[in-house]
Amino acid sequence: MPGEPQPQMDSNEADLIRRVCKGAPEAFEELVRPYERVVYMTAISVLKNPADAEEVAQEAVLKAFSNLPNFRGECKFSTWLVQITYNEARMKLRKDRRHLYDSVDDPQQGEEGDYSPRDFADWRLIPSELLESDEIRQALQNAINSLSSMYREIVNLRDIQDLSIKETATVLGIPEASVKTRLHRARLLLRDALAPGLDGCWRAKQEYRKVRPW
């Protein structure tokens, strides 16, 4: 823990970190509580499995607790915590050898080159209404899970957890320009995956009707 408050650090968090480091472990709960969701979501975006994600989230938080005295405040505490979680999740993925089928580093779905939409389904519903439906939530989860990991992780950090481009780049250890490129591609891939089902007219508790004119 740095002696001087760092510019990146929230003063309340800096105080909590000092308390934990001085032997008040109960302050750690207060420190971590706002970030439970981002930790869990980061783990599940890598692992795609709720049980594994919870296990990794717990391990990551415990690791953050042990390593807190080494936290130098060079980034926000939340970024540091998410980075630990992301690394733990990737380690688990490697250990389980599932990466053979879904490689973290495999640029499948082509990051480079121009993108062309798969179709032009016209999807103009008001999004918030859609989430009343279990089917829609499931369709979204499936669409996100169908992305290759490098896109899934970007969508999670930027669009689900609302981290900044800089924070996302720090967590993933990639340049900010790559964050932008991958995020862009990921959003278009998700649109491709979702629009053909959602263009017509999913409504809560109603059946899907296809209304595309072509």
Next chain:
Amino acid sequence: MAVIEISCAEIWREISNYLQGEISVELRDRMQAHFEVCKHCSAVLDGTRNVVELVGDGRVFPMPEGFSRRLYRKIRRR
């Protein structure tokens, strides 16, 4: 002043930046003019905007019940 036309392929490259407001005013104007006349690109724009709004909604991925309780129990045991 006349707006210089832009191709659909260029539009698709910039849609995400357009949604984030991370493009020049000049490009934004060209894209807006294109969306007004191209129903395909405006469909892609609407769909992409919907994606960003939908995935950002906390209801899509609920937390497992009891997650916090189990987490803090594990920390306290340590």
